[in-house]
Amino acid sequence: MRTRRGFFALFAVHIMGLIFIWPGPAVAARTSLRAADPSVLRVGGTYVGVQAVGSGIVVRQATSPDGLATATTRQVWTDTGNLGEVWAPEIHVDGGRYYIYFTAGRGAAHRMYVISSATAASGYTAATRMALPDDRWAIDGTMFVLDGRRWFVWSGWAGDTNVEQNLYIARMSSPTATTGPRFIISQPRESWERVVGNPFINEAPEAIRDPDGRLHIVYSANGSWSNQYCLAELRLRAGGDPTYVWDWYKSNGCLFGSNRATMMSGWDPTLYADGPGHHTFVLLNGDIATSPPAGPRFPFMYHAVAKGTPYAWANRYWYTGTFVWWGNTAYTRANVPGPTSDTGFSLKFLE
Numbered sequence: 001m002r003t004r005r006g007f008f009a010l011f012a013v014h015i016m017g018l019i020f021i022w023p024g025p026a027v028a029a030r031t032s033l034r035a036a037d038p039s040v041l042r043v044g045g046t047y048v049g050v051q052a053v054g055s056g057i058v059v060r061q062a063t064s065p066d067g068l069a070t071a072t073t074r075q076v077w078t079d080t081g082n083l084g085e086v087w088a089p090e091i092h093v094d095g096g097r098y099y100i101y102f103t104a105g106r107g108a109a110h111r112m113y114v115i116s117s118a119t120a121a122s123g124y125t126a127a128t129r130m131a132l133p134d135d136r137w138a139i140d141g142t143m144f145v146l147d148g149r150r151w152f153v154w155s156g157w158a159g160d161t162n163v164e165q166n167l168y169i170a171r172m173s174s175p176t177a178t179t180g181p182r183f184i185i186s187q188p189r190e191s192w193e194r195v196v197g198n199p200f201i202n203e204a205p206e207a208i209r210d211p212d213g214r215l216h217i218v219y220s221a222n223g224s225w226s227n228q229y230c231l232a233e234l235r236l237r238a239g240g241d242p243t244y245v246w247d248w249y250k251s252n253g254c255l256f257g258s259n260r261a262t263m264m265s266g267w268d269p270t271l272y273a274d275g276p277g278h279h280t281f282v283l284l285n286g287d288i289a290t291s292p293p294a295g296p297r298f299p300f301m302y303h304a305v306a307k308g309t310p311y312a313w314a315n316r317y318w319y320t321g322t323f324v325w326w327g328n329t330a331y332t333r334a335n336v337p338g339p340t341s342d343t344g345f346s347l348k349f350l351e
Contacts, residue, residue: 030273030306033069033318036224037088037204037278038301040065041286048120049301050089050100055079057089057102059121065282065299065320074121079104083113083127088140088204088278091120093285094150094175100124103139108162112141112154114176133170133182136160140278143172144207144288146215151242152178153185153217155203164188164200167219167234169242183243186219186234192253192262193221196228204278209291210345211325214238218347220277221254222262227275227311230257231302231349235331237342249331249342256349258307270351273304273319275311279349281323297322297350323349 033051040049049060049068058073079086083104090101099116104127112132117124132138132154141154150172155165167186173179188200204220215236222228232251240247253264256276260269270276279302284290292298300323303316329346 029066029320030304031066031069031318031320034314034316035318036303036313036316038280038303038318039088039090040068040280040282040301041091041093042282042284043093043120046120047282048091050076050091052086052089052102055086057086057100057115059091061121065301069318076100076117076121076124077115077127081127084109090140090142091286092143092175093287094143094145097175098124099143099175101130101141101143103141108137108160110137110139111135112138116176128176130176130178132156132178133180137162138168139165140204142205142207143175146207146209146242146288150175151207153205153207155201155205155219156182158184162199164197165203167202167205167217171243183245185217185242185245185248186250188221190250190252193232195259195262196223196226198223206279206281207288208281208283209288210235211294212238212345214344215242215288216345216347217248218255218279218281220279224275224277225311225313227258227305228262229275229277230254230259230262231277231279233347235342235344235346237338238344246336246338249333251331251346255347256302258304267348270304270307272307272351273302274307274309276302276304276319276349278303292325294325294327294345297324300349302349319351321349321351323347 056078060068060071062068062071084106087103112130113127115124138156153169168182170178170182188202205217218233234248254262258270258274282299305315326346326348330343332341
């Protein structure tokens with residue numbers, strides 16, 4: 001049986017005179033929280049997580065990622081306007097203010113909304129619907145700042161029919177508004193991300209920056225209703241344009257999943273978690289500028305179903321895990337514009 005070390009063990013990494021303090025290595029485990037779609041960031045020594053509960057959103061705060069499962073919940077928003085299903089809230093800090101992005105709606109009416117507050121667990125504004133370009137079905141929105149510019153990435157439909165969920169990116173003029181058109185950066189067109197369809201899925205994007213300063217978008221592929229759900233990624237080429245689809249290189253398979261047939265060569269399937277996906281990088285203030293350097297393991301969280309348990313949405317739990325940067329990794333592609341191969345950092349996720 002595996003032994004477990006908690007996230008309380010801290011170590012320091014010295015880079016260019018700065019000290020980054022990160023939780024130490026741990027063997028992943030299922031938390032006691034039966035829920036999906038974790039979003040967690042660290043503010044000082046406090047971990048802040050958000051969760052959709054019924055027709056509202058709650059915030060949890062704890063001194064470790066594990067502790068979030070049993071932390072007191074504080075209701076920060078309730079759907080008094082009867083918007084519909086509330087999905088996948090995502091918490092960020094921008095300019096010292098907290099922003100929670102979430103999806104609400106029914107059927108084809110799902111759209112992105114945002115609330116904000118000066119404090120993590122109270123005082124949030126009323127929900128504002130985000131005016132995303134083209135006004136199509138949209139879920140799982142996340143924001144990040146890269147080289148001083150804000151960006152918003154989400155999963156959505158090209159048109160008005162539920163055929164496939166693509167990843168889109170748009171510039172932001174403020175933490176609550178996009179500007180200009182949307183640009184597609186990924187479609188579920190690879191065989192390993194089309195094992196489960198109706199629709200085919202690219203969703204739950206999360207940004208992170210590698211030790212070379214390059215941007216990565218890690219996302220979930222295949223249907224979340226199956227144990228084929230997994231994490232894959234897009235890596236922006238050095239000096240690339242985030243709005244140009246062919247400047248993104250996709251991993252050649254799942255990087256974190258429970259089925260060997262869909263894993264990228266050299267990456268192994270999980271042993272204990274079934275269908276892992278919809279993750280969160282536990283970054284300081286949720287800022288990709290604080291992305292960890294190469295070297296030790298760093299924490300992340302995801303949802304999954306325990307092996308041996310029937311795979312169903314109702315059986316999903318939050319899990320804690322770790323990841324490491326994996327250098328000198330080539331992603332290849334064919335019959336598209338630009339170079340057919342790109343080499344750089346990838347990620348290995350560990351249970």
